[in-house]
Amino acid sequence: MxxxxxxxxxxxxxxxxxxxxxxxxxxxxxxxxxxxxxxxxxxxxxxxxxxxxxxxxxxxxxxxxxxxxxxxxxxxxxxxxxxxxxxxxxxxxxxxxxxxxxxxxxxxxxxxxxxxxxxxxxxxxxxxxxxxxxxxxxxxxxxxxxxxxxxxxxxxxxxxxxxxxxxxxxxxxxxxxxxxxxxxxxxxxxxxxxxxxxxxxxxxxxxxxxxxxxxxxxxxxxxxxxxxxxxxxxxxxxxxxxxxxxxxxxxxxxxxxxxxxxxxxxxxxxxxxxxxxxxxxxxxxxxxxxxxxxxxxxxxxxxxxxxxxxxxxxxxxxxxxxxxxxxxxxxxxxxxLGVKGQVTDKNGNPIPNAIVEAKGRPHICPYRTNEQGEYFLLLLPGTYVINATVPGFKSMLKTVEIRDNTGNFSALKQDFSFPDVSDKITSRVASCPKIPLYQEFTRASAAVKPTVHILVLMTVMLLIFK
Structure with missing residues (x-):
């Protein structure tokens, strides 16, 4: 049966x-x-x-x-x-x-x-x-x-x-x-x-x-x-x-x-x-x-x-x-592509809401870790400095050499452990305000600020239409 x-x-x-x-x-x-x-x-x-x-x-x-x-x-x-x-x-x-x-x-x-x-x-x-x-x-x-x-x-x-x-x-x-x-x-x-x-x-x-x-x-x-x-x-x-x-x-x-x-x-x-x-x-x-x-x-x-x-x-x-x-x-x-990892405290507990970005290309809404303390950054092969920041503590910088790992189905793994952070930091804050973010130059990411020739062009246009 x-x-x-x-x-x-x-x-x-x-x-x-x-x-x-x-x-x-x-x-x-x-x-x-x-x-x-x-x-x-x-x-x-x-x-x-x-x-x-x-x-x-x-x-x-x-x-x-x-x-x-x-x-x-x-x-x-x-x-x-x-x-x-x-x-x-x-x-x-x-x-x-x-x-x-x-x-x-x-x-x-x-x-x-x-x-x-x-x-x-x-x-x-x-x-x-x-x-x-x-x-x-x-x-x-x-x-x-x-x-x-x-x-x-x-x-x-x-x-x-x-x-x-x-x-x-x-x-x-x-x-x-x-x-x-x-x-x-x-x-x-x-x-x-x-x-x-x-x-x-x-x-x-x-x-x-x-x-x-x-x-x-x-x-x-x-x-x-x-x-x-x-x-x-x-x-x-x-x-x-x-x-x-x-x-x-x-x-x-x-x-x-x-x-x-x-x-x-x-x-x-x-x-x-x-x-x-x-x-x-x-x-x-x-x-x-x-x-x-x-x-x-x-x-x-x-x-x-x-x-x-x-x-x-x-x-x-x-x-x-x-x-x-x-x-x-x-x-x-x-x-x-790129790099991934976890941000943890001295006891190995995940830290959510830590900012993790590649140096020189910050986002207008900072990229933050999820509830498991994870981050994923898509980056092309090359050498990068990865900056991990926990509010109130000194940032950690790590240099990584990224290769094309798409064929291996795993991005480069790079974890960050903050020895001075306890597991008390668990709250998650809003990662970005709900308003237009690029209205003023002062709010813009350094990675996308206008180049000199754009600023010159803007100055000329302002003089013409003044």
Whole structure:
């Protein structure tokens, strides 16, 4: 009997795995998307964790929900914002293992990213234990995948269309990629439920690297999307303190994509050398998600424009997956760039909220350790001085030689132990004020203060328009 029962269980597991792997190249609407994610989690429970980080604006307006709302003062619930987490420890953060995320479909009518992330999930779970590279990647990285940030917008877009539709926006008519707090100016847009859910998600997790997937162009765009003279906007380029890292990240994706690296764009009027661009150089954007991730979330994020047509026909989805497959994997590996470690007191207890940054490139919102005293800094190979600071105590400096460890799936490890600090320092303070941060030169990071030629140019302009 026991043997027979075991056989039945084994057959069920194989059936679930087959169902999870049977992913067609077609568009998956809300119900189908949820069913697929639930099927993957059921087939691979030890490798995946499925959860919703919040809900969208619009409810699933069926008869049952309408009746329920008539007899209840509570509003209709929106659609779930599903996230599938993959890794050796999918349910929780593990010290030393970096957190990575992909987010797609924040513009509901930009659909390619939504579908290729489902195929990425399929590829990862079916390759684990078979492909040594994917196995090591999942053993050493916690990967979060959100196929759609704007499920309402997708459902409002009824058929393939290469151009803008009303589905771009959420149910309240808001552009979610103009809806985040902005480091350069006061964003007057009312924070939407989808945006708030992502902000809370970023605050909860220790994300190190991310990308958001869009359509309508073919390019990898990097922060800053907004700017002012402090960051070089007078020259048409808004430069972050980690500009070298961002260029590398964008190039990593572009060079591994089937054609993005050619830089030809979508028509003769628009070209992108090497298939990359600074966001501000392309066009200025207020309230964007990638800038928010970098400034407030301590997470390096780039924007991937993956298709000239926003909502292409289904028969093209297979090619889009093949074009992006290698790039998606190679980009995830970059989460292991640079240096990581823990900051502890004399008793070995973690110190949260310690500032840890590379000397010469401080961030406008200082990068701080999490509750486990961990820090992760993405840095290109080279020699750096890492500065760890605990408020009220003398800073510690350590020189490190960083190599490219992405192939080894582990950044350089460098811990800091403060012998004069006791375990009494456990409180976590706000890492950054919720106001525009680059309004005055005195508030700007030393790493992004204007150069002499910019200051001269600004002086000349002031004299001309005086």
């Amino acid at each position: 026991r043997a027979a029962a075991a056989d039945v269980v084994g057959i069920l597991i194989l059936c679930l795995a087959s169902a999870a792997a049977a992913l067609d190249f077609k568009y998956h609407h809300a119900k189908e998307l949820e069913e697929y994610l639930r099927g993957v989690h059921a087939a691979y429970p030890s490798l995946t964790h499925l959860h919703s980080i919040g809900r969208s604006v619009e409810g699933l307006y069926n008869f049952t929900l309408i009746l329920k709302n008539v007899f209840s003062p509570s509003p209709l619930k929106g659609r779930d914002l599903w996230v599938l987490v993959l890794g050796r420890f999918p349910t929780h953060h593990k010290i030393g293992i970096p957190e990575f995320k992909y987010v797609a479909n924040m513009h509901g009518d930009e659909t390619v990213g939504r579908e290729i992330l489902l195929h990425l999930i399929d590829f990862l779970v079916t390759s684990y234990g078979r492909d040594p590279v994917i196995t090591r990647l999942l053993n050493n990285t916690r990967i979060h995948i959100m196929p759609t940030m704007n499920p309402d917008g997708f459902e409002a877009t009824k058929m393939p269309d290469c151009y803008y539709t009303r589905g771009r926006y959420n149910r309240n008519g808001e552009d979610l990629n103009r809806n985040f707090p902005d480091a350069f100016e006061n964003n007057s847009a009312r924070i939407q439920p989808e945006t708030r859910a992502v902000m809370d998600w970023i605050k909860k997790e220790t994300f190190v690297l991310s990308a958001n997937l869009h359509g309508g162009a073919l390019v990898a765009s990097y922060t800053f999307d907004n700017g002012n003279p402090v960051t070089g906007s007078l020259e048409g380029y808004s430069k972050s303190p980690d500009d070298d890292v961002f260029i590398h990240l964008a190039r990593t994706y572009s060079s591994n994509h089937a054609s993005m690296y050619k830089g030809t764009g979508c028509d003769s009027r628009q070209t992108f050398p090497e298939g990359i661009t600074n966001g501000y150089s392309w066009y200025q954007l207020e309230g964007g998600m990638q800038d928010y991730n970098y400034v407030w979330g301590q997470c390096f994020e780039i924007t991937l424009e993956l298709s000239c047509c926003k909502y292409p026909p289904e028969d093209q989805l297979g090619k889009f997956w093949r074009d992006n497959k290698v790039a998606l994997i190679e980009y995830i590996k970059q989460v292991h």
